Amino acid sequence: MFEKVLIANRGEVALRIHRACREMGIKTVAVHSEADATAMHVRLADEAVCIGPSRSSESYLNKSAIISAALITGADAIHPGFGFLSEDADFAEMVEEHGIAFIGPKSEQMRLMGDKITARKVAEEAGLPVTPGSPQLESIEQAIEWANRIGYPVIIKATAGGGGKGMKIAFNDEEIKEAYTLARAEAKASFTSDVVYMEKYLQNPRHIEIQVLADSYGNVVHLGERDCSIQRNNQKVIEETPSPALNLQQRTEIGNIVQQAITKIGYTSAGTLEFLFEDGRFYFMEMNTRLQVEHPITEAVTGIDIVREQIRIASGATLGYTQDDITFNGHAIECRINAENPVTFAPCPGKITEWHAPGGLGVRVDSEIYSGYSIPPYYDSMIAKLIVSGKTRNACLMRLRRALEEFVIDGLQTTIPLHQSLISQAEFIDGQYNIHWLEKFLEKQNG
Numbered sequence: 001m002f003e004k005v006l007i008a009n010r011g012e013v014a015l016r017i018h019r020a021c022r023e024m025g026i027k028t029v030a031v032h033s034e035a036d037a038t039a040m041h042v043r044l045a046d047e048a049v050c051i052g053p054s055r056s057s058e059s060y061l062n063k064s065a066i067i068s069a070a071l072i073t074g075a076d077a078i079h080p081g082f083g084f085l086s087e088d089a090d091f092a093e094m095v096e097e098h099g100i101a102f103i104g105p106k107s108e109q110m111r112l113m114g115d116k117i118t119a120r121k122v123a124e125e126a127g128l129p130v131t132p133g134s135p136q137l138e139s140i141e142q143a144i145e146w147a148n149r150i151g152y153p154v155i156i157k158a159t160a161g162g163g164g165k166g167m168k169i170a171f172n173d174e175e176i177k178e179a180y181t182l183a184r185a186e187a188k189a190s191f192t193s194d195v196v197y198m199e200k201y202l203q204n205p206r207h208i209e210i211q212v213l214a215d216s217y218g219n220v221v222h223l224g225e226r227d228c229s230i231q232r233n234n235q236k237v238i239e240e241t242p243s244p245a246l247n248l249q250q251r252t253e254i255g256n257i258v259q260q261a262i263t264k265i266g267y268t269s270a271g272t273l274e275f276l277f278e279d280g281r282f283y284f285m286e287m288n289t290r291l292q293v294e295h296p297i298t299e300a301v302t303g304i305d306i307v308r309e310q311i312r313i314a315s316g317a318t319l320g321y322t323q324d325d326i327t328f329n330g331h332a333i334e335c336r337i338n339a340e341n342p343v344t345f346a347p348c349p350g351k352i353t354e355w356h357a358p359g360g361l362g363v364r365v366d367s368e369i370y371s372g373y374s375i376p377p378y379y380d381s382m383i384a385k386l387i388v389s390g391k392t393r394n395a396c397l398m399r400l401r402r403a404l405e406e407f408v409i410d411g412l413q414t415t416i417p418l419h420q421s422l423i424s425q426a427e428f429i430d431g432q433y434n435i436h437w438l439e440k441f442l443e444k445q446n447g
C-alpha cells in the first residue's frame with residue numbers, strides 16, 4: 001500500500017481524498033495556489049507545497065510543478081480528484097513515467113475514453129447501446145447528409161468536449177449550417193481540437209449514469225445508477241439514487257450490460273458510464289474515467305468508500321468482492337451548493353461570516369468551508385455538497401428539507417434557497433422530471 005499520496009486538487013474533493021487516506025493510514029501532501037494558502041485541505045494535510053499563483057492555469061493545471069512537488073515530498077502516488085487534470089491522459093502518462101502511481105485508470109484508457117468518437121466506438125463494440133450518430137464531420141454538406149440519414153433533431157458535439165461546451169442542436173438543414181460552424185468554433189476555443197461529430201438529439205431524456213469499480217485482475221462490479229437529470233446549462237444540480245424512472249428489471253439489465261462491457265474493455269479503477277434514457281431505452285453518451293462529484297450518493301446506498309477503492313486498486317489490490325456482495329439500501333440525494341446568486345447564478349465569492357452545517361442521522365456535508373474563510377474568486381463556485389439518505393425516497397426528501405432548513409451560510413449568497421424551492425415542486429416530489437425540467441422551471445419562475 002502507498003505511504004504518501006499527493007492530492008492534486010483543491011476544495012471539498014481534496015478534503016474528501018485526504019479523509020480516505022487518513023483512514024487508510026496514508027500520509028497526505030496538499031498542493032495549493034497562492035490564493036489557497038489558508039484552505040482547509042492545506043491545513044489538514046501532513047505536508048503542503050505551494051505550486052504557483054492563484055490562476056489555475058499556473059497552479060492546479062501546472063503539471064511539472066505538481067510532479068516536482070510529488071518528487072520533493074517523496075509521494076508514491078497522485079490522486080487527481082475531479083476537474084483540473086483528472087482526465088488529462090498526458091498528465092497521467094507523465095506521472096507514470098516518473099515512477100509515481102496515478103490513482104485512476106491507465107493513461108491509454110483515459111485517452112481512449114477522452115475522445116467521444118473513439119469512446120462511442122469502443123462502447124458499441126463492447127455491447128453498449130449507443131445514440132445513433134456520425135463519424136467525424138468535415139464539412140457542412142457532410143453534416144447535412146448525416147443529419148438527414150439520422151433524422152432531425154440532431155446535436156453536434158465536440159469529440160474532445162466536456163463541461164457541456166461545444167454542443168449545438170439543429171432541427172433542420174438551415175439550422176445545421178450555424179450549429180456546425182458554432183460548435184467547431186466553440187470546440188476550438190475550449191479544447192484546441194475542433195473535431196466535431198453528430199448524434200441524434202433525444203428530446204426528453206433523463207440522464208442516468210452507472211458507477212463501476214474494476215481492479216487490475218479482471219474483477220468488475222457496478223454500484224448501481226445515479227439520476228442526474230436536474231441540470232442547468234448541462235451542469236448537474238441535484239442527483240439521486242436509485243432513479244425514480246427505473247424499475248428493478250431495467251436497473252438489473254443495464255447494470256449487467258455495463259459490467260460485461262467494462263470487463264471486455266479491460267478498464268481499471270473507478271469510472272462512470274453516462275447514458276441518456278428515453279422511452280425505456282438507454283443510449284451511451286460518454287465515460288468519465290475519474291471520481292464524480294456525485295459519488296457520495298452511491299456510497300450512501302452501498303456503504304462502499306469509492307475513493308478508498310480507487311486507492312486500493314491503484315496500489316494493486318484486488319476488489320475482494322463480487323457483484324453478489326453488493327447490496328443497495330434505501331435512497332440518497334445530493335444537492336450541489338454554490339456560492340452564487342440563486343436567481344441570476346452570478347458567482348458570489350467573499351468572506352463566510354457564519355457557517356453551520358446540518359447534521360443528524362443520514363446527513364453528510366462535504367465542504368472545505370469554515371467560519372471566517374474567504375472564498376477566492378478564481379475557481380468553481382461549488383462550496384458544499386449536501387448528501388442525505390433515508391430508507392425510502394419520501395423519508396429522504398423529508399430529511400433533505402430539514403437539512404436545508406438547518407444550513408446556515410452567512411456573508412454571501414448561495415443556491416440553498418433554489419434547492420428548497422426545487423424539492424418542494426410537485427414534479428420533483430413525484431420524480432417526474434427530465435433533463436429540461438430545471439431550465440423550464442427557471443424560465444417560468446423568472447417570467
Ligand code: ADP
Nearest residue numbers: 161162163164165199200201202207234285435
Ligand atoms: P460533456 O462531456 O460536455 O458533459 P455530455 O456528452 O456528457 O457532455 O453531455 C452533457 C449533457 O448534454 C447531457 O447530460 C444532456 O443533458 C445533453 N446531451 C448530450 N448529448 C445529447 C443527445 N444526444 N440528446 C439530448 N441531449 C444530449
